[in-house]
Amino acid sequence: xxSRKVVIKNPTGLHLRPAGILCKEAMKYKSLVTFTFEGGTAxxxxxxxxxxxxxxxxxxxxxxxxxxxxxxxxxxxxxxxEDGLGE
Numbered sequence: 001x002x003s004r005k006v007v008i009k010n011p012t013g014l015h016l017r018p019a020g021i022l023c024k025e026a027m028k029y030k031s032l033v034t035f036t037f038e039g040g041t042a043x044x045x046x047x048x049x050x051x052x053x054x055x056x057x058x059x060x061x062x063x064x065x066x067x068x069x070x071x072x073x074x075x076x077x078x079x080x081x082e083d084g085l086g087e
Contacts (some may be wrong), residue, residue: 013056018085031067
């Protein structure tokens, strides 16, 4: 299991479109991909779970990847978030 903190840069936070992009990226990997935010845990492979976390611009989340391809998944997800998730 590995974890890494990352700041959400999207001006509108993780609304539907960037949440969908995050989920699509997370689903490419076999590893369990979650993130924690304000004491809660969200499944990064579920759009509803990501939306339910109510993450806004400037918020810091802690991504957690656990599985056979955890390092590859972590690098790809951090890059996607840092690139703005399509925005």
